[in-house]
Amino acid sequence: MKYATGCSVVLAAIFFSFLQSCNQKKSINNSAEVTLWQPYDDSIEVVANAEHENPRMRYKLIQSKVLDKNDVFNPLYEEVDKLTTTRYEALKPMILEQDIPSIQASIKEGKFTYEELVLFYLYRIYKYELDNSTTLNTVIALNKEVLEQARNLKPNADGEHPIYGMPILLKDNIGFKGLPTTAGAIALKENFAGDAFIVKQLKEKGALILGKVNLSEWAYFFCDGCPVGYSAIGGQTLNPYGRRIFETGGSSAGSGTAIAAGYAVAAVGTETSGSILSPSSQNSVVGLKPTIGVLSRTGIVPISSTLDTPGPMTRNVTDNGIVLSAMMGYDSKDSKAKEIVFSGTQVLETEAAPLQHLRIGAITALINQDSIYAARIEQLKSAGAKIIQITPPEVQLNGFLSILNIDMKHDLPAYIKAEVRTKDAVTIKNVEDVVAFNREDTLVRMPYGQARLEGILVDSTTTEALDDIKLNLQQEARRYFDTSLDGQDLDAILSINNYHAGYAAVAKYPALTLPMGYKTSGEPIGLTLIGQPLSEPQLLTIAKTLEAFMQARLLPKAYSD
Template structure:
């Protein structure tokens, strides 16, 4: 690799255990560094959650992640990489597919392009985002196989648009050939088969590039701790300002990786804000679907009531493509719906006419956020009908108990059904708490207050059902009061500001880059609609994105 990109030491070790044993070559691509200066520099950060205790992982050796594909990546020269930049960087899926169709690009070079960027930035301690924590060692060969199929004339018109596109997955999504850790040392050897949505992606031809970091246990472990931190993967950093801006959580790696162009797209998961938050913080498009639209089988859970995976992409078009590639009825998920709700795939390329769009703007946000206020005015001038309203005050009492009791039960079920008991010794929250306490400095440097809260929550089954029913009703009334009264297509919010209400309502939410604060921190506009209105939200989001193309690639990750 290039001297200015990587520090590479090739050490030849002569093995002498037997005459048959040949020389072993170990490629050292990365050397752990002392992050104490960086940690100290954040001691006085105005955001208490960004006063870090550490940045790099104490357990993950990046050499184990990156060495297996080093020979493949090193074959791509810097000049060849530079020639690929205009073909791939920030390009949407249909554009990339067209380059492949017209022989300007191959699937192999597409994969190598993203791998090159990952190696270039993630192995440099001055630019690493601590985002990629696993790679599919077979991905280059899988791409070559797709190129062979292309040469043999496999009909492209029968392919899903996701075919051949390299995708990264949040590391709580079960994936064959890569461990699924949820960011926890307790699951660092968790080898599993593909989750349902990964099966769907592979069936549609997607290439699984690797796994990305997350807020440990989907940010349901510690209280007041940094988002984007996991004991397994370390502290994920924001490409728009490393150690300056939060990454958002818990799908932190998915947001940062897409923003830095480490893959065509990524999959995140959300219980309440975990797709919307990192998408907004990293200026990418994120969709939290209606509960049940996508399967949750084979995903490390918080709550079977509220959890859902969802697509995170650089644009609305790709978001619709990735969402549609994961659709399908899953008999193992009690919330799964049999209807795939047609129109999702085409929604990303068919923007709704502004004159036909009716949106509800929240008065409080109009008064407190100038970027939101300006955006509302721009939408009006573009022809959209905007109704300003004040949502009703509704109780969110009991929300934490849903997470507590569901995770107590759902994690136990996941570990029983997916984890290998010979390797994974934790079988419950109680076990996980005890495991963490055995080495608290390494395993829980920020504590585990939320895990401990799970153990002390005494909510009964009957009480929990009442809480769920009340919150679903309250969440829906928060939005429906205006949606029903004015026949609105959606309510518009900021980032993940109203994610909790959308979560308990089980409503979908789409967030699209809205601009940047004076500090340079990204901010996004979030569209929230009724159940299974994903196609409509995508059409509205596409119209907004097309008229107001706000996303700007992070300045330090443009080359």
């Protein structure tokens, strides 16, 4: 990675150190120090990244120009004050990196309460997000009632769903009553919508919504070639494994970084094409993009009603199945909703299978291209897994962008009409209005431009042509996978990160990524499973097996205290 050299950078570094030392500190119970946030001059960080080898990481800004973090964090500060450093340290081994069943067992045994569980995560959020040297610009809204809600819970009794009492973070395109749902855009800054269908499902089972996290603005269908994880509302999300060194992935950047850093039990992301798989892989967490229709999209700011889906993002496979199960339910308002052939209980009860029972496809081109992938394939073979090398047929995904363009042109107005309850404050009605709104203040509202939104306005694809594109893409993508899945009788195909997310998107196939390891630079890399529709229980079973075999996830060092 290249950085600017010379005297100016030395002086900049000295000035940056001075700014960091000026951060105010406030004692928590006289036994810890948590930094109170102050705006700072992020130009030093911007200059440092000006020659980054990845053009998308040549930032124009780090901090949001519209969000005051004190508005987010001050309301609960006195509550967080209840947790002493001594108690935090005692809780850490019982919570940090533990799965949901282990946490629930500790609560049942009286080792801590649901209130302390919430306080533990809030403590971590305040500790790292309010310090300008460690902030990931991840948490952009907090549920002010979450501690009171936690106090009203009793230790998880028999019959309760495992999600009961678990603090969950939501990507900020998912509706939650009481907090704005912005999709990262200033145009939706005052959008106080109701609960999305999946949020209602979570709350009905006793989950605690901790708050909202940052994302790539408009789920990365906004600017072209711009930094992933950037939004006008939240600023630039950063990767805990390397702040300003590695990309966060997107568009569910805040969901991935928050779970990697240990800010909640789980997060919910959304994906149109790669937006769960990419940030999960980049942040060494488990992310599942379900079959389209398994989870409702009602109450979620859309790109494409054809391809959009929410999905769970967690630190382990067990928790992923639990969160998926908790969000499931038939939604008659969702045009793609399926009467699911597997139950939430079936997802919960998936167990690791012996490696010898696995029959999975490894893509020859990836074996030749990536040494970590190749090494894992060899390790799996040596351990007894049946690995079949495959070369999928070449297919063309022509017209993919038109699906997103035409869908968003129709789906955004439908969302605004149905979900926005503050129409006096949210004046936009369609994509044209968003484009015009942003042009009124380009430096704040669209510092990287809005090429994707402008592309929607000039796409003249007809409804008939779009139907043909959708059918052709689905057939081509399914041929890409099914040639091997059916022809070789495979349980799943192994890919890397979000390399085949576009194929899985238009095929409407589920995909699950889990930590595979780290490059020599320290950048995480994920192993991604792709299966046929409604094969989520099978993918979770395979993922549990691979997770136990690889044991690849490591907590980011800078966030291990």
